[in-house]
Amino acid sequence: MQDQRSGACAGLAAECVERVVLALLLEPGYMRPWSVVELGREIGSEPLAAEAIVGLHAAGLVQRVHEFVWASRSAARFHELAIAEWPDP
Numbered sequence: 320m321q322d323q324r325s326g327a328c329a330g331l332a333a334e335c336v337e338r339v340v341l342a343l344l345l346e347p348g349y350m351r352p353w354s355v356v357e358l359g360r361e362i363g364s365e366p367l368a369a370e371a372i373v374g375l376h377a378a379g380l381v382q383r384v385h386e387f388v389w390a391s392r393s394a395a396r397f398h399e400l401a402i403a404e405w406p407d408p
Contacts, residue, residue, distance in 0.1 A: 333370060336362065340371040341380060344390040345398045352387040 340358055343349070355372060359365025372388050375381040380394040390398070 333367075333374065336367050337371040337374050340368060341375055341390065341394065344381060344388070345395060350390065350395065352384075352389045354386045355388065356386070358388070 339362055343358060343361055344353060355369050356365060358372070359368040362368055372381060372383065376383050376388075380391055381388050382391050
């Protein structure tokens with residue numbers, strides 16, 4: 320999974336790293352508190368993961384307690400709505 324995630328943002332803006340971190344936090348079956356260290360391991364850089372978490376937290380997309388972080392209820396609900404299939408007309 321690390322190669323898949325880190326390759327997507329190699330050399331790109333912090334916004335891309337935030338997108339990857341949030342995707343990890345919203346991944347079905349893995350929606351749980353993650354540590355900053357775990358997220359850093361997944362994307363290949365703990366400092367980039369920590370920086371992304373600061374931005375996501377400021378935007379209200381993640382909740383954080385000490386070293387643990389998880390997607391906010393708002394982010395999780397938006398994700399559910401975004402991936403839901405539209406009914407056929």
